[in-house]
Amino acid sequence: MRFFRSMRYHISQGFKSIFRNGVMTVASILILVSCMVILGTFYLIISNIDENFNNMKDLNVIEVRVPVTYSEEQTEEVRAGLQKICDEKEIIPGDPVYISKEEHLARFKELYGDQEWSDFFNEELNPLRPSFEITFDHLSDITEVVRIVSAIEGITLSNGAAAIAPSNIKSCVEVYRNVMSVKKTLYTVGLWMMGILLIISLFVIINTIKLGIHGRRNEIMFMRYCGATKHFIRMPFLIEGGLIGIFSAIIAFGIEYLLYTYALVGLVRSSTSVISGSGITVSPYLSHAPVLGVLFLIIGLFAGVIAGRISLKKYLKV
Amino acid sequence: MIRFTNVSFSYPDGTEALHDVSLRIDDGEFVFLVGPSGAGKTSLTKLLFCEQRAQAGTVEVNGFQLNKLRSRKIPFLRRTLGIVFQDFRLFENKTVYENVAFAMRVINAPTALIRKRVPSFLSLVGLSDKADSFPKQLSGGEQQRVALARALVNNPAAIIADEPTGSIDNELRDDIMNLLIRVNKIGKKTVIVITHDTDLLRRYSFRTIELCNGRIISDQVGFDGYHQVLDGGED
Incomplete structure (x- = not known):
């Protein structure tokens, strides 16, 4: 009962303090909101890159091309070699799938149409090579799978030749590495910007609470003389910091929603946009809302409470 | 002692x-x-x-x-201990009642007890009719009496x-x-x-x-x- 009574008092004092230091509170909230919006925007961009990347077909397939000069027996030896490699590794769940020259031609036609290339790619003149496709589940395993499959290079056929040259193993590992590099850059830039803004917001909140302490110095002095505990005197200021954090999180969540819905989604859907029609999809805001909400609340409460504690330690001697 | x-x-x-x-x-x-x-x-x-x-x-x-x-x-x-200052140190933005109640509130006294004790201490110092006044509306003597009521309300052993x-x-x-x-x-x-x-x-x-x-x-x-x-x- 005492706890609820004191909490009710502390929360009401926290609210009063927020309104008493109006301008500084607004400044604290604005800077904290900027910090959260930047983090949220980077998070949403990276999430969408991830989703689009994961949804792309054929990225989790490694193709081992069979040289045109290989006989059926040699092709079978390559298959057996690949099968053995696949059987030994859990991250490659399926078997190597043989794709004949004819199937490759059919895929080619499906992809590029039948007209323009028909002089060079047809049933009589088919320069495409048969291949084995090795599919794996998780794109993040691509580097490891390529390493494993490359072991086929060391297998020797019965005629003494190497089973397959490195140039015959085709994968999207480079694409994967490039996208990962872009993601890493975005992460780094996003985290640095957030970190800098977070530090600035800590300073602003510290000063806001310092002003609150200064404005209530007579009250604090009297509270001490009356026998108020240290905890009782300090709590409203911590709650003030926490409230600044919570308000910032709510505002940032709303701004992020507007930015995402009207700016990013609009950009992708816009007919003049470069990325419009490229097949890039944007996931709905609601699918990210829980993570963003929790993230913003954690940042807000962290900044508010930490700034409150620093301010109290520095400026309030009880 | x-x-x-x-x-x-x-x-x-x-x-x-x-x-x-x-x-x-x-x-x-x-x-x-x-x-x-x-x-x-x-x-x-x-x-x-x-x-x-x-x-x-x-x-x-x-x-x-x-x-x-x-x-x-x-x-x-x-x-x-209860303290009374020369310059009263009343809170200008609080009424007489709130000033006295504040001393109880900061030691987390129950609201029911505050409602019961504050009027009786205001009565003791002869300020029952000024409970809703603000310090600026009181004379120096009245302000000091509020300060005394505030010092007494938590029932200290010494003033x-x-x-x-x-x-x-x-x-x-x-x-x-x-x-x-x-x-x-x-x-x-x-x-x-x-x-x-x-x-x-x-x-x-x-x-x-x-x-x-x-x-x-x-x-x-x-x-x-x-x-x-x-x-x-x-x-």
């Missing part, structure tokens, strides 16, 4: 505020604490409230041994009044003194009045402790003038 035994206290800059002070104030006593500026009255009050700690000697206040008192216990010591008549007219001075005497006699509370007011000291014959340069130079009932000549003479 308040007991100082061979207490010495210096500020961090080396200024010696109290030197080998020993005194005992029993429960229910009325005491004047007098002395010129810098005599050590404020320092003695700071030691009473455990705002500062004595470097030598022992201080006991209402059953608390202040030399050994842990920081987290200090608020509980302070709840046994320390720092120049309680310093900021009010002579006519109202007796009102405040009579209130303090009532608190002492009827409420059975120890009252320590810190003052420079020689008229007051002459009019009310209570135990008077005179401090000078951090030492007790006189401890007697009644006042027959300062024992130490002040700069510029007696005030």
Whole structure:
């Protein structure tokens, strides 16, 4: 009962303090909101890159091309070699799938149409090579799978030749590495910007609470003389910091929603946009809302409470 | 009971505020604490409230041994003491009722108890009809009575009044003194009045402790003038 009574008092004092230091509170909230919006925007961009990347077909397939000069027996030896490699590794769940020259031609036609290339790619003149496709589940395993499959290079056929040259193993590992590099850059830039803004917001909140302490110095002095505990005197200021954090999180969540819905989604859907029609999809805001909400609340409460504690330690001697 | 035994206290800059002070104030006593500026009255009050700690000697206040008192216990010591300031220190943005209630609220007293006690203490100091007024709407004497109600509302064992008549007219001075005497006699509370007011000291014959340069130079009932000549003479 005492706890609820004191909490009710502390929360009401926290609210009063927020309104008493109006301008500084607004400044604290604005800077904290900027910090959260930047983090949220980077998070949403990276999430969408991830989703689009994961949804792309054929990225989790490694193709081992069979040289045109290989006989059926040699092709079978390559298959057996690949099968053995696949059987030994859990991250490659399926078997190597043989794709004949004819199937490759059919895929080619499906992809590029039948007209323009028909002089060079047809049933009589088919320069495409048969291949084995090795599919794996998780794109993040691509580097490891390529390493494993490359072991086929060391297998020797019965005629003494190497089973397959490195140039015959085709994968999207480079694409994967490039996208990962872009993601890493975005992460780094996003985290640095957030970190800098977070530090600035800590300073602003510290000063806001310092002003609150200064404005209530007579009250604090009297509270001490009356026998108020240290905890009782300090709590409203911590709650003030926490409230600044919570308000910032709510505002940032709303701004992020507007930015995402009207700016990013609009950009992708816009007919003049470069990325419009490229097949890039944007996931709905609601699918990210829980993570963003929790993230913003954690940042807000962290900044508010930490700034409150620093301010109290520095400026309030009880 | 308040007991100082061979207490010495210096500020961090080396200024010696109290030197080998020993005194005992029993429960229910009325005491004047007098002395010129810098005599050590404020320092003695700071030691009473455990705002500062004595470097030598022992201080006991209402059953608390202040030399050994842990920081987290200090608020509980302070709840046994009530303070009245010369400049009242009322909160301008709170009504009379809220000012008095605030003293209870900050020690987390139940609202029902606050509602019950605040009106009775306002009645004690004769301000029931001013409960909704703000301090600026009150005279100096009325403000000091609010301050007294605020000091009393938590039922402390002792009241320390720092120049309680310093900021009010002579006519109202007796009102405040009579209130303090009532608190002492009827409420059975120890009252320590810190003052420079020689008229007051002459009019009310209570135990008077005179401090000078951090030492007790006189401890007697009644006042027959300062024992130490002040700069510029007696005030």
